[in-house]
Amino acid sequence: MKGILSAQFTRRLILVVLTYVIVQLLISVNIINDYLQATLTTICINIILAVSLNLITGFTGQFSLGHAGFMSIGAYTCALLILKDPTLPNFLLGTLLGALLAALVGFLVGLPTLRLRGDYLAIATLGMAEIIRIMFINMDKITNGPRGLSGIPRFVNWTWLFIFTVGTVLLIRNFLRSSHGRACIAIREDEIAAETMGINTTWYKVLAFVIGAFCAGIAGALYASYFYFIKPDLFGFLKSVDILVMVVLGGLGSISGSILAAILLAVISTLLQSFSEIRMILYALILIVIMIFRPQGLLGSKEISLSVFNRLSRLFAFEKEEK
Amino acid sequence: MPLLKVHKLTKSFGGLTAVLNVSMELKQGELVGLIGPNGAGKTTVFNLLTGVYVPTSGSIILNKGGAEQELQGLKPHRICKAGVARTFQNIRLFKDLTVFDNVRIAMHKNVRYGLLSSFLHLPSYHREEKRISEATMELLKIFKLDGKKDEYAKNLPYGEQRHLEIARALATNPSLLLLDEPAAGMNPAETAQLTELIKWIREKFNLTILLIEHDMSLVMKVCERIYVLDYGILIAEGTPDEIRSNKRVIEAYLGEDVGDA
Numbered sequence: 001m002k003g004i005l006s007a008q009f010t011r012r013l014i015l016v017v018l019t020y021v022i023v024q025l026l027i028s029v030n031i032i033n034d035y036l037q038a039t040l041t042t043i044c045i046n047i048i049l050a051v052s053l054n055l056i057t058g059f060t061g062q063f064s065l066g067h068a069g070f071m072s073i074g075a076y077t078c079a080l081l082i083l084k085d086p087t088l089p090n091f092l093l094g095t096l097l098g099a100l101l102a103a104l105v106g107f108l109v110g111l112p113t114l115r116l117r118g119d120y121l122a123i124a125t126l127g128m129a130e131i132i133r134i135m136f137i138n139m140d141k142i143t144n145g146p147r148g149l150s151g152i153p154r155f156v157n158w159t160w161l162f163i164f165t166v167g168t169v170l171l172i173r174n175f176l177r178s179s180h181g182r183a184c185i186a187i188r189e190d191e192i193a194a195e196t197m198g199i200n201t202t203w204y205k206v207l208a209f210v211i212g213a214f215c216a217g218i219a220g221a222l223y224a225s226y227f228y229f230i231k232p233d234l235f236g237f238l239k240s241v242d243i244l245v246m247v248v249l250g251g252l253g254s255i256s257g258s259i260l261a262a263i264l265l266a267v268i269s270t271l272l273q274s275f276s277e278i279r280m281i282l283y284a285l286i287l288i289v290i291m292i293f294r295p296q297g298l299l300g301s302k303e304i305s306l307s308v309f310n311r312l313s314r315l316f317a318f319e320k321e322e323k
Numbered sequence: 324m325p326l327l328k329v330h331k332l333t334k335s336f337g338g339l340t341a342v343l344n345v346s347m348e349l350k351q352g353e354l355v356g357l358i359g360p361n362g363a364g365k366t367t368v369f370n371l372l373t374g375v376y377v378p379t380s381g382s383i384i385l386n387k388g389g390a391e392q393e394l395q396g397l398k399p400h401r402i403c404k405a406g407v408a409r410t411f412q413n414i415r416l417f418k419d420l421t422v423f424d425n426v427r428i429a430m431h432k433n434v435r436y437g438l439l440s441s442f443l444h445l446p447s448y449h450r451e452e453k454r455i456s457e458a459t460m461e462l463l464k465i466f467k468l469d470g471k472k473d474e475y476a477k478n479l480p481y482g483e484q485r486h487l488e489i490a491r492a493l494a495t496n497p498s499l500l501l502l503d504e505p506a507a508g509m510n511p512a513e514t515a516q517l518t519e520l521i522k523w524i525r526e527k528f529n530l531t532i533l534l535i536e537h538d539m540s541l542v543m544k545v546c547e548r549i550y551v552l553d554y555g556i557l558i559a560e561g562t563p564d565e566i567r568s569n570k571r572v573i574e575a576y577l578g579e580d581v582g583d584a
Contacts, residue, residue, distance in 0.1 A: 171442045178441030178448060179427075179434040179455070186428045189417035196373055198403035198432035198495050207438075301419070 020162050027158055037158075039270045041226045044161040045219045046262035048168050050246040051255055052215030055172050057244070058252035058301075059181070060208040061188030062114060063122045067243045069129030070213040072235035073105055074098030074220030076136060076143060079152045079230055091155035091225055095164075099217035105132070106213025110206040129240055136232040148231025149224075156226040164222060168215045173255055175211065184208050188253075249290060251297030256304040261297075324386050326351045326531050327372075327499055332381035332395075334364075334371055341367045342555045344381070349499070354525055354532045356546035358539075358566075360575055364555040365535045366412055369501050372533075373409050374399035387498060404432050408497035410488040412504045412535070418477035422468055422487055425476050426459045429494035459494065465524075466490045482513050486520075493528060500524075502534040506541050514538055518545050543567070551575065 023040070026032045032040065053067045078094030105128075113124040136143045143149065175181045183204045186194035195201045224230050246265055250257030268286060272279040290298070325348040334342045342364045349355055357365050370376045372383060374397050383394040385405055394402050417425050434455065436447040463469040466486045471479065476487060485505055492500060505521070506514045518541050525532055536542045542549065543563045551559040551566060553575040559566060566572055 174444050175438075175441050178444075179431050179436075179451075180438060180441045182424065182428050183431050185420065185424075186417055186431075189420060190415050192375065192399075193411070193415040193417065194428075195399040196375070196403060196409060197429040197491065198400050199428075200398070200400045 016166060020159075023162075024158055038227075039266055040158070041156065041161060041222070043263050043266040044165040045223050045226075046243075046246060046266060047165050047259050048215055048219040048222070049243045050250065050258035050262045051169050051172055052212040052219070053243050054247045054250070054252065054255065054258045055176070055184070055215075056208050056212040058247055058254070058258075059176060059188060060184040060205060062205055062208065063118055064125040064209070064212070065122045065237070065240050065244065066109075066125030066127075066129035066132075067212070067216050068235040068237075068239035069125075069132040070102040070106060070216035071220035071223070071239070072132055072136060072230075072232065073102040074217030075224040075230050075235070076149070076220075077101050077217075078221035079149050079224040080142065082153050082155065082225060083149065083151070086153035086155075088155055091153075091221075094225075095218055095221035098221045099214045102217030102220070103210045103214040106210045107206060110209035114202065114205040114209060126237065126240070129235070129237070133232045133236055136235075143232070146232060148229060148234075150229045152224050152228050152230070154225055154228065156222050161222065161226075164218055168218060169255065169259070172211070172215070176255070180204070180207070185253075245287065249287065249297055251299040251301060253301035254297065254299040254303055257297055257299035257302075260299065260304075264298075324389075325349055326353075326386055327533075328382075328384040328386070329372070330382045330384070332368070332371055332383065333379045334367055334376055335379045340555055342371065342552075345552070345555075345557050347550055347557070347560070349531050349533060352525070352529070352531055354521070354534070354545055354547050356542045356549040356563075357533060357535050357552060358537070358542055358549060359552035363552040363575075365552055366503060367555075368552070369409060369503055369535065371395075372402075372501060373407060374402040385499065400432075403495055403497075406496075406498040407501065408492035408495045408499070409501035410485070410492050410503055410505060412507065414484050414488055416476040416484060416488060416491070418475070420476060421473050422463065422476055422479065423459060423472040425487060425491050426462055426494045427455055429491045430455045430458060433496060462490050462494055465527075466520075481508055485509070485517075489520075489524070493524065498529075498531065500530050500532045502532060502536075504535055504537060506536060506538045509538075511540075514541055517541070521545055 023032065027037065049067060049071065053064065056062050056064050074095070075098070077098035078091065081094035081097065082091050109128045113121060113128070116124055137146050176185070183194070183199045186197070186199055187201050187204055191201055246261040247258055249265070250259070250261030269279070269283060272282055275282065327349040329345060329347045332342060332345045333340065345368060357368065359365050367376065371378050372394070374394070378395045381395065385392050385394055385407065387406055392405055394405060394407070417428065434451055436451050439445070440448045460469055460472070463472055466489070468483065468487060468490065471483070476484065479487060489502070489505065502521070506517055509517060521532065522545055524530060534546070546563060549561065549563060549566045550557055551572050558571045558575060559569045561569065
């Protein structure tokens with residue numbers, strides 16, 4: 001049993017390291033040029049955002065429309081710190097601090113609002129994100145108001161993106177496979193039954209909210225330090241909806257679904273860049289078509305595991321033998 | 324000293340008093356029935372005992388090994404931790420989760436690893452998960468559900484869903500088990516089987532059981548004592564034989580005798 005587990009673990013580790021090395025190689029020989037690198041960064045940031053929102057909405061069943069608000073807290077915290085003193089340790093400190101601040105706000109907001117359900121919670125979280133945005137607009141002296149902060153030094157490269165993305169996805173996946181994560185899933189299934197079975201539903205709802213906010217804070221920090229420029233309007237209602245679209249498209253309750261959707265949507269919008277006039281129309285059409293034919297999302301609540309690759313490789317081996 | 328002491332429990336919803344001054348005592352190891360016509364307030368009593376509703380007045384005292392604990396006003400999860408588990412009249416399983424997960428989730432209160440361990444899967448995580456899995460399988464075997472552990476709960480036949488709910492309640496390791504109409508919707512053969520099962524789990528898990536039931540064959544067969552509720556008021560208490568011949572109970576169920584008309 002242990003042997004099998006460790007073999008599986010080794011295979012996973014190899015796959016993860018291989019992904020990193022291959023992309024790094026492609027970057028160094030400039031096949032992945034600056035333009036594609038921006039797409040790559042968007043993908044990684046979106047993966048963190050989608051997976052963390054999926055923890056709140058897909059797994060714990062709490063409909064939140066305020067994820068961009070948490071993201072902006074991370075972005076501004078990190079940006080302000082590295083604008084003052086652009087060093088790598090400061091970037092890492094800023095990322096951590098931004099994530100912690102977002103988590104703190106998540107806690108303070110979650111405690112009263114998570115008593116609400118469904119639509120009411122969505123409105124409350126939407127309001128929270130708006131308050132955060134308007135605060136950033138009005139704290140003119142610190143945040144430069146609606147003009148935003150520009151010239152943020154870039155510390156984010158593929159290595160940091162990879163570490164943070166894999167790290168947050170792994171942590172959330174591990175959490176969901178523990179008794180604490182299962183408690184969150186039980187809340188989604190039936191809150192009264194969960195509470196009666198000894199699960200402190202308030203605590204676990206707030207916990208999911210705080211973990212999600214923490215990860216969104218990290219994503220925001222990565223965003224600020226890659227794209228040089230942030231302003232409050234980048235983190236408005238539409239950004240929250242964007243993230244929610246990824247979660248719903250990938251499948252509520254599927255981590256690999258969120259990852260897949262994050263990649264897919266980034267690729268689609270990159271490909272459509274050349275049709276700028278009809279881009280948003282096509283984008284919307286694609287979403288509508290997918291939702292008609294796959295209302296539960298691309299993966300539903302299922303996960304893709306490595307066994308898919310095993311089966312594929314076996315299939316290929318079989319075909320070869322036949323030849 | 325009784326395991327559970329309910330004193331003058333009252334619950335009003337606005338102007339409607341659903342339960343009024345209900346007092347009852349359950350001794351350790353007893354199997355007690357709670358019966359009454361539809362709308363008598365039986366499930367409301369259960370909801371009060373498990374914290375789903377907060378009582379308007381009255382007290383609920385659970386006595387666990389000499390230590391008394393007041394349950395009224397506590398949140399359901401605290402009451403569960405104190406050792407009270409229940410099933411629901413309208414089955415409330417985690418429908419889209421597997422049979423295995425349904426029971427495993429109910430072990431939550433006995434899981435001894437922290438958040439850090441759940442994020443990083445430290446050794447304590449693996450040790451505890453193994454223990455929970457084994458305990459879950461043991462419970463599923465008792466209810467003959469081990470062969471269906473990967474089935475979604477919603478795909479089980481009705482009778483097995485009822486069994487799974489009892490298994491899930493037992494997973495919380497209770498000292499008092501509340502069963503809300505466990506035989507509802509079962510045929511006589513299934514009910515007979517359930518009767519044996521209830522008797523058996525009481526011995527095996529050292530339980531005190533309070534059960535609501537409309538199926539009189541089950542109530543009369545397994546319960547040592549019966550409380551009768553009508554319009555939120557206790558109208559009788561006694562052994563099955565006493566209850567069977569109690570005039571007020573018959574009136575409550577069949578209506579008053581019009582007399583010599």
